[in-house]
Amino acid sequence: MPLALWALTISAFAVGTTEFVIVGLLPTIAIDLEVSTPSAGLLVSLYALGVTIGAPVLTALADRVPRKTLLLLLLALFTLGNAYAAVAPDYGSLVIARFITGLAHGVFFAIASTIATDLVEPEKESSAIALVFLGLTVALVTGVPLGTFIGQNFGWQSTFLGVVSLGVVGLIASSLLIPANLTHTPSPGLKAQLQVLTSPRLLLVYLITAIGYGGNFIAFTFLAPMLNEITGLSAGAISLVMLLYGASVAVGNIAGGKLADRIGAVRSLTFIFAGLAISLIALGATLTNPVATIAIMAFWGGFAFANVPPLQSYVVQIAREVSPSAVDVASGLNIGAFNLGIAAGAWIGGLVVEHIGLTATPYISAIIVILGIILVRLSSRVNGDAPHISVAK
DSSP: HHHHHHHHHHHHHHHHHHHHHHHHHHHHHHHTOOOOOHHHHHHHHHHHHHHHHHHHHHHHHTSSSOOOHHHHHHHHHHHHHHHHTOOSSSSHHHHHHHHHHHHHHHHHHHHHHHHHTTSSSSSGGGHHOOOOOOOOHHHHIIIHHHHHHHHHHHHHHHHHHHHHHHHHHHHHHHHHSSSSSSOOOOOHHHHHHHHHHHOOHHHHHHHHHHHHHIHHHHHHTTTHHIIIIOOOOHHHHHHHHHHHHHHHHHHHHHHHHHHHHHHOOHHHHHHHHHHHHHHHHHHHHHHOOOOHHHHHHHHHHHHHSTTTHHHHHHHHHHHHHOOOOHHHHHHHHHHHHHHHHHHHHHHHHHHHHHTTGGGGGHHHHHHHHHHHHHHHHHHHHHHHHOTOOOOOO
16 A cells, blocks of 8 residues: 555544544533533534534635645644634534534545545445554544543543644645645536536445434434443443443444445445444443443444545546536535434434433444445445445446
8 A cells, every 4th residue: 555545644643532532521521511421422413513614615715726735724724723722712613623624534534435436446345444443443542532531631632632743743744745746637618517416326335325324323423421430430430431432443443444445335335234233232232241242342432434445536537427527526425425424323313312311322323334235235226336346446
């Protein structure tokens, strides 16, 4: 894999840490800012909403900007957004900071995904995207548990200051390692963009992304409160459990990319979503048993993010057939779909917690993920895909 891919991975680590560390800090922020747990959960939803808006809109608007320049500008905005979060005086200010940071996040991953596919041979595209998104999974392994520990012991503001430092590292790494002469497709015309926005094939995959990936966040958003209030784990133990979860996610993410390269999007997504649904049901059934809960967390993490590489590769593949000149736009829309799913999942999770209770969130998550399996099979018929055909054609 080219060295430039590792620069993207380093930057993705910084971005991924700020996205997911908030999950471990929800109880701390809720107490400090005197808001309810569902209200604190909106910090997940509104960040994801910023990504949803920023990914397709800003990707299209900034299409004429050289790729490396755009990446550096995005990482600078990301760093400034986290600096504002670190000094936010109240809940409203923190919401604004999260939304601004989300705008940069969305465009970063949209551009990083397409750069990654340009840097490798077609048969390695899923693995290249998996390497970029490995930054997210490594963030879950190290950044999120460490950030949670720092926030619980030194204040959540300290966590955001740490993320600012990560943003600076990502900015320096990208400036040194990303080549300046990246291949750049000219800005697509309005017709090409409309082909992306109106393609039933792409819209169906975006729906799969939002439902199948986002459904998991109904439970994941409220992981820390569940482990604390239902399972009875201490704050320190929760940090360790999130470390285990993140390690499992890292393995699952790489495995998801290799699985998609080998057996194709449809079959790999069916398998991954089925494993995710089973893990969520098992989690709901064992939440009151600490040992069983921790064991299931390892399996849950392995399936939770393994769907990212095949979903993103599937979109790139279809976009090349539907509108070859608007692949960046199509990729950006899928990043938006990922985060629309997160926003909706966190919001629905808040409603579930408020009206039913924390223990219901894993079961509702599983139901939504099962709906994703049905949509995957429908997409297979719409696209005329045999289950064994590889994503990287």
